[in-house]
Amino acid sequence: EAQVTQNPRYLITVTGKKLTVTCSQNMNHEYMSWYRQDPGLGLRQIYYSMNVEVTDKGDVPEGYKVSRKEKRNFPLILESPSPNQTSLYFCASSPSLGEQYFGPGTRLTVT
Amino acid sequence: RKEVEQDPGPFNVPEGATVAFNCTYSNSASQSFFWYRQDCRKEPKLLMSVYSSGNEDGRFTAQLNRASQYISLLIRDSKLSDSATYLCVVTPYGQNFVFGPGTRLSVLP
Numbered sequence: 001e002a003q004v005t006q007n008p009r010y011l012i013t014v015t016g017k018k019l020t021v022t023c024s025q026n027m028n029h030e031y032m033s034w035y036r037q038d039p040g041l042g043l044r045q046i047y048y049s050m051n052v053e054v055t056d057k058g059d060v061p062e063g064y065k066v067s068r069k070e071k072r073n074f075p076l077i078l079e080s081p082s083p084n085q086t087s088l089y090f091c092a093s094s095p096s097l098g099e100q101y102f103g104p105g106t107r108l109t110v111t
Numbered sequence: 112r113k114e115v116e117q118d119p120g121p122f123n124v125p126e127g128a129t130v131a132f133n134c135t136y137s138n139s140a141s142q143s144f145f146w147y148r149q150d151c152r153k154e155p156k157l158l159m160s161v162y163s164s165g166n167e168d169g170r171f172t173a174q175l176n177r178a179s180q181y182i183s184l185l186i187r188d189s190k191l192s193d194s195a196t197y198l199c200v201v202t203p204y205g206q207n208f209v210f211g212p213g214t215r216l217s218v219l220p
Contacts, residue, residue: 033208035210041212042198042210042211042212042213043155043198043210043213045207045208045210048207050206056207058207088152090154090155094208097142097143097206097207097208098143098160099145099157099160100145100147100155100157100208102154102155102156104153105152105153
């Protein structure tokens with residue numbers, strides 16, 4: 001089944017404790033992206049990647065890192081999470097900027 | 112001016128009504144256009160792509176006006192299950208996706 005998977009789906013952590021949210025797609029898509037969604041603010045792009053080893057900042061990259069060492073995986077790293085990074089996170093992939101396929105989302109709470 | 116703007120909403124309409132959403136984009140070099148649907152706190156899903164000639168899928172019709180830089184979505188005979196947030200998406204220069212803020216629709220019995 002073609003899909004985008006994210007792990008974990010839910011995470012509660014404390015300020016400053018490094019964490020990684022994994023994202024994997026099995027559709028051989030070149031493009032992958034991370035978004036965060038907060039009430040009243042819509043979807044905001046954090047980072048995106050047009051292909052392996054190519055990543056670019058989105059609208060809200062501060063406090064996040066990404067890597068794209070292989071085509072299927074695009075992990076999101078929070079080196080020192082803070083409460084303002086409490087949000088709902090979505091990973092997405094797309095073949096050549098066509099339809100985007102989204103993962104189910106990761107609800108992160110930083111206390 | 113934001114890159115992509117949408118009707119602020121929310122739209123509250125009775126079942127069976129026809130409702131139209133508008134979306135404007137600022138970058139005239141935008142190449143691809145989409146409407147996504149998002150249910151509360153779920154992942155967005157593609158509703159339909161928008162083609163230059165306009166396109167229809169059942170009760171849904173999408174139109175593109177490049178000269179005025181807007182796209183529209185028309186929903187006919189609204190169903191309760193159409194209640195969701197509708198997101199307009201464009202690709203400026205074909206390089207990345209830009210999402211609008213979304214318009215929330217509630218279809219009332």
